[in-house]
Amino acid sequence: DAKTTQPNSMESNEEEPVHLPCNHSTISGTDYIHWYRQLPSQGPEYVIHGLTSNVNNRMASLAIAEDRKSSTLILHRATLRDAAVYYCILKSQGGSEKLVFGKGMKLTVNP
Amino acid sequence: DSGVTQTPKHLITATGQRVTLRCSPRSGDLSVYWYQQSLDQGLQFLIQYYNGEERAKGNILERFSAQQFPDLHSELNLSSLELGDSALYFCASSAGDSQNNEQYFGPGTRLTVT
Numbered sequence: 001d002a003k004t005t006q007p008n009s010m011e012s013n014e015e016e017p018v019h020l021p022c023n024h025s026t027i028s029g030t031d032y033i034h035w036y037r038q039l040p041s042q043g044p045e046y047v048i049h050g051l052t053s054n055v056n057n058r059m060a061s062l063a064i065a066e067d068r069k070s071s072t073l074i075l076h077r078a079t080l081r082d083a084a085v086y087y088c089i090l091k092s093q094g095g096s097e098k099l100v101f102g103k104g105m106k107l108t109v110n111p
Numbered sequence: 112d113s114g115v116t117q118t119p120k121h122l123i124t125a126t127g128q129r130v131t132l133r134c135s136p137r138s139g140d141l142s143v144y145w146y147q148q149s150l151d152q153g154l155q156f157l158i159q160y161y162n163g164e165e166r167a168k169g170n171i172l173e174r175f176s177a178q179q180f181p182d183l184h185s186e187l188n189l190s191s192l193e194l195g196d197s198a199l200y201f202c203a204s205s206a207g208d209s210q211n212n213e214q215y216f217g218p219g220t221r222l223t224v225t
Contacts, residue, residue: 032211034213036214038154042218042219043113043115043201043203043216043217043218043219044154044201044203044214044216045113045216046213046214046215049211049213087154096159096166096167097142097144097159097166097167097205097209097212097214098144098156098159098167098169099144099146099154099156099203099214100156101146101153101154101155102153103153
């Protein structure tokens with residue numbers, strides 16, 4: 001599976017938008033971009049995924065660069081509950097369905 | 112609540128012992144995955160079952176084994192336990208076997224080996 005690069009950590013303020021970046025310069029044409037997050041003392045939680053087009057769901061939006069070498073997870077109004085470790089993961093078409101977690105990015109939300 | 116249940120929540124046992132962790136997937140999900148999370152290794156994929164058959168293997172030790180039963184629940188068996196096996200063990204499930212499927216994780220079992 002291709003590798004992703006995320007900042008180690010980010011801080012945001014409550015009720016403000018947060019943009020979480022992810023670089024994946026070696027992405028292949030059929031790799032899906034998945035985002036998961038892990039809240040303290042909980043199991044990972046699916047957030048969103050996409051292939052080429054931007055995606056929106058009730059939790060977040062995923063903006064994918066035109067060349068697909070980077071993507072941004074957007075939380076429109078951060079809440080204290082969004083404080084978590086966020087993982088950007090590529091899943092290869094035809095490969096295993098397993099998730100390969102990197103170190104992720106710790107998001108701190110300030111009240 | 113993800114719909115995935117895991118038991119027990121906590122397990123404390125001694126080195127050399129054997130334990131069984133249990134996972135019930137979300138209703139209708141055919142795939143079950145096991146992951147291990149330790150402080151030094153992070154989250155690592157162990158093994159996947161799809162509709163009762165082993166689908167993929169990751170960094171699973173030979174002392175560990177798993178199975179998925181006809182009712183789709185899964186068990187992870189850990190034997191000859193060592194101190195280094197202390198970790199959080201997560202089970203996840205997904206609907207099928209597509210790259211497009213999201214995985215839903217259970218709350219985990221915290222294993223402490225003393």
